[in-house]
Amino acid sequence: MYLTILRHGETDWNATGRIQGQQDVVLNQRGIQQAQAAAAYLKAQQVDALYSSDLRRALESAQPLSQQWQLKIRPLPELREWKLGILEGLLRTEAAQQYPQVYPVYDEQQADGLIPGGETIRQRYQRAINCIEQLSKHHPNEHVLIVTHGGILDNWYRYVHQIPLEQARDWVLHNAGISQFQKIGQQWQTLSWSQTEHLQEIGAMAYW
Numbered sequence: 001m002y003l004t005i006l007r008h009g010e011t012d013w014n015a016t017g018r019i020q021g022q023q024d025v026v027l028n029q030r031g032i033q034q035a036q037a038a039a040a041y042l043k044a045q046q047v048d049a050l051y052s053s054d055l056r057r058a059l060e061s062a063q064p065l066s067q068q069w070q071l072k073i074r075p076l077p078e079l080r081e082w083k084l085g086i087l088e089g090l091l092r093t094e095a096a097q098q099y100p101q102v103y104p105v106y107d108e109q110q111a112d113g114l115i116p117g118g119e120t121i122r123q124r125y126q127r128a129i130n131c132i133e134q135l136s137k138h139h140p141n142e143h144v145l146i147v148t149h150g151g152i153l154d155n156w157y158r159y160v161h162q163i164p165l166e167q168a169r170d171w172v173l174h175n176a177g178i179s180q181f182q183k184i185g186q187q188w189q190t191l192s193w194s195q196t197e198h199l200q201e202i203g204a205m206a207y208w
Contacts (some may be wrong), residue, residue, distance in 0.1 A: 001136045001139060001140055001141060001142060001143075001144065001182070001183040002142070002143040002144070002180070002182055002192065003046075003132070003136070003144050003145075003146065003180065003181040003182070003183065004042065004047070004144070004145045004146070004175065004178060004179070004180050004185075005062060005146045005147075005148060005153060005156065005178075005179045005181070006062075006065075006144075006145065006146070006147045006148075006177075006178055006179075007035075007147075007148065007149065007150055007153055007173060007174065007175055007177050007194075008027070008031070008053075008055075008061040008147060008148070008149060008175065008176070008187055009027045009030070009031030009032060009034035009038075009057070009058075009174060009175055010027065010028055010030045010031035010034060010175040010176070010190075011026065011027055011028055011031055011057050012025075012028045013025050013031040014031075014175060014201070015028065015030075015111065016046045016091065017091055018089065018090065018092075019087045019088055019089065019090050019091070019092065019095055019106070019125045020057075020081060020084075020088065021082060021083055021084030021085070021086055021088035021118070021184075022056040022081055022082075022084070022088065023085065024055055024056065024057075024072055024185055025055075025056065025057050025198075026056050026057060026060060027056075027057055027060045027061065027189070030202060031060075031061070031175065031176070032060070032075045032139075032203045034061075034175060034176035034199055035061040035062075035063070035065075035176060036064045036148040037140045037176070037199055037201075037202055038061070038064070038065070038176050038178060038198055039064035039065045039067075039068045040069050040199070040200035041178065041195075042065070042145075042178065042204065043068060043069075045141055045143065046062070046143055047071065047134075047143050047144075047145045048139060048142035048143050048144065049071065049074070049135075049139055049142060049143075049144045049145070050062060050065055050066055050072070050073055050074065050144075050145050050147075051073075051074045051075075051144065051145070051146045052065070052072040052073050052074070052075050052076070052077035052079065052112075052146070052147040052168050053062045053076065053077075053081070053136060053147065053148045053149060054075035054076065054077050054079075054080065054147070055080055055081065055087050055149075058079070058148055058149065058186045059073060059075060059145045059147075061176070062147040062148050063145045065145060065147070071081045072168050072207050073160070075083050076131060078127045078130070078131035079146065079149070079152055080130060080149070081127065081148075081149035081151050081152070082118070082121065082124050082148070082151040082154075083117075083118040083119040083124070084114060084115055084174070085115045085116050085117025085118030086099060086102065086104060086116050086117050086118075087102065087103065087106055087115055087118070088118075089098065090177075092107075096198070097115045097174055101125055102115055102116065103135045107134075109121060109169070110183070111165035111166050111167075120137075121151075121155075121165055122165060124152070124155060125155040125159075125165060126193065128148075128151075128152045128155045128156065129155065129156070129159050131148070131181070132156060136183055153173055153179065153194075154169060154173060155177075156181075157171060157193070158201065159188075159191075160181060160188045160189070163166075165203065171182055171194070172194050173194060174194045174196050176192035176196075176198075176199060177193075177195060177196055177199075178194070178196075178198070179192060179193070179194055179195070180192045180194050180195075181198050187199070
């Protein structure tokens with residue numbers, strides 16, 4: 001099974017440092033251009049199925065891909081970003097000031113820290129990995145494309161490379177970055193990570 005994962009394009013909230021979580025934010029103009037560039041970059045590849053987070057920034061990023069291959073977008077809530085409860089919608093500076101006891105859970109990416117109204121990273125990890133592994137079982141020997149979020153990509157990278165959730169991240173997560181993987185038997189391998197060649201004229205940003 002061959003898997004391509006695209007992180008959604010840029011939003012104004014990415015650019016201004018506003019915490020998105022599962023808020024339904026739309027792409028900005030750069031994000032739309034990034035999604036179109038990603039589709040053009042992948043055009044030569046055969047894709048059999050297209051899945052996306054059901055949040056608009058992911059669905060909008062999937063639209064050019066859907067049009068390109070005439071594939072239906074299959075939205076899945078399991079592919080949503082980290083649910084961040086009371087921190088959603090705040091600038092990082094505001095969140096740190098208003099919730100000094102809670103903000104470190106987000107800022108330090110604490111694996112088991114629970115933000116009121118949200119979920120833990122470990123809970124996000126479990127739903128993301130379960131979802132993607134189930135998709136791999138439904139599509140043996142096919143090429144599946146997923147459009148999702150930075151947090152899901154982070155979890156997936158850790159899963160494939162057997163990196164603990166507690167270990168600090170030292171890899172990048174570009175908006176509209178393209179990552180590709182292959183599953184042989186039960187073993188996953190990374191073929192490429194957060195490719196940005198298609199974004200050279202638009203700008204490749206690595207907002208969290």
